Amino acid sequence: MKMDQAGQAESAAPDTALFDYLPTAADYDKARTRFSLRTRHGLTGGLWLPALFGAAIITTRTLSWHFGTARTIGVSVVGVIALFYVRQRVRRNRTRTQYEEHAALGRCRTTLTADGLTTTGSSGENSGTTSWNTYPWWFETPDLFVLTGSAEYFFVVPKRGARSPEDLVRARALFAQHLRRV
Known part of the structure; x- marks a missing residue:
């Protein structure tokens, strides 16, 4: 099975959401600003x-x-x-350091499942799996899903990377099930 076919099969699973994107510094700046100014924890x-x-x-x-x-x-x-x-x-x-670490992976593929999230870089060699316990909170902007535990650390998943609108719905459901919205 080719990588695209595997991604489509993975995306079709009812409890899995797939995002394929290139991280940008603006995404992380928006996440930091939104957290600091519009969440109870940031304020x-x-x-x-x-x-x-x-x-x-x-x-x-x-x-x-x-x-x-x-x-x-x-x-x-x-x-x-x-x-x-x-x-x-x-x-x-x-925030800039977090972006640079994420951007070093190149084009990212983040898979959200009931167990947590897995991000793989464009080379396929750089991969990391994180359980939902790492990020107790999440919030959403018009362009981003942001997982966080403090003003010091964010994991940004741009909505533009969703393979389909159903992936956005599945991501929200997974976040709601495992994390607290702020």
Whole structure:
């Protein structure tokens, strides 16, 4: 049986969805942005910033007694801005690294089954199987299915790679059965 015939037979199984795609950096950027701005887990991950502001105010108040108000406020403002900048850069770099690891496989073929997902690179040699336990959450955008466990790690499956509309339906059913939607 040829690879295309095997893929069609695999895609026809009722509990299997097949995606064949080339990963892009834009997919991972969209996933990170969507997670950070539109999910409860992404938004609550940002709650430490208000706590940081509270700590900065207390620290500023305390230090201003010893070093003067203007100097302390200036240092605090610069520190908070630097923290925002560094945090965003770290997230962007982690997402870019994930994309590069995925893109190194070349054209990807991801098969979703009741046991988990298997991704194989274009050479057929680079293959990895992951159980559903690795990703506790999933969400969907108009273009992507995204599996995640935190703001630090994503597995992106572009919908453009679905072999048929039925694969999209099967993927949603598998995700709903094994993962929590966020």
